[in-house]
Amino acid sequence: MxxxxxxxxxxxxxxxxxxxxxxxxxxxxxxxxxxxxxxxxxxxxxxxxxxxxxxxxxxxxxxxxxxVPGEHAPADPGAPSTRRENGTTITREPFFLSVRGETVDEVTPVWEGLSRGATVIEAFGPARWAPAFGMLADRFGVTWIVDVAAEYLQA
Structure with missing residues (x-):
């Protein structure tokens, strides 16, 4: 199973x-x-x-x-509740979606696609902990992390 x-x-x-x-x-x-x-x-x-x-x-x-059925006030996708300050992620969100690949070439098209109409929280590029990392809130207000696993994170 x-x-x-x-x-x-x-x-x-x-x-x-x-x-x-x-x-x-x-x-x-x-x-x-x-x-x-x-x-x-x-x-x-x-x-x-x-x-x-x-x-x-x-x-x-x-x-x-x-x-969700019924009348609800939708979240404002232009106002993500996640931001970066002094190298730290500050958020009120209960979860992020993460897409992790093995190479920068593999995840770059994902970043480019998700970034259409998005608010970039952390620009996509090399990070101290990964060959590539980026964070954005897409045009629907969903926060995504796109990165490449560092060697010590790969199983």
């Missing part, structure tokens, strides 16, 4: 757009089912929102997402 932990992101009407964006960055198969697909009448608000969605790529990347 094998277990996998998969990040599940919660949105307020932006799940489809976010999943399509992540598919454009990572490739893979996009699956989306709406509340309407599960019986909500088409005329009701939110029937076109995502009740289940995922992107699964051959590289092993996988993310899930859905739209």
């Amino acid at each position: 094998s277990l996998n932990a998969v990040t599940h992101l919660n949105f307020h009407g932006q799940a489809r757009e976010a999943l399509e964006f992540y598919q454009s960055v990572f490739g893979g198969q996009l699956t989306v089912a709406t509340y309407g697909d599960f019986g909500m009448p088409a005329g009701l608000p939110g029937a076109d929102h995502v009740v289940f969605g995922q992107v699964v790529a051959d590289s092993g990347f996988r993310v899930m997402a859905y739209d």
Whole structure:
């Protein structure tokens, strides 16, 4: 038996757009089912929102997402709650998403893709602890770390 932990992101009407964006960055198969697909009448608000969605790529990347039902004030994606100060990460967020590769060439296209419309928290480049590291909040407000594992971190 094998277990996998998969990040599940919660949105307020932006799940489809976010999943399509992540598919454009990572490739893979996009699956989306709406509340309407599960019986909500088409005329009701939110029937076109995502009740289940995922992107699964051959590289092993996988993310899930859905739209939280009901009326909610969405987070302002232009105001990430994470910043760097004096070499330290300051945040109120309960988690980050991390994409770690074996080479700079492998992760550079991921950084470039995620950075479209993003707020860069720490520019992508060499770091004291890794051959490459960068942190950003994408246009949906999700904070990503993209890095290359240092030799002492590779298993």
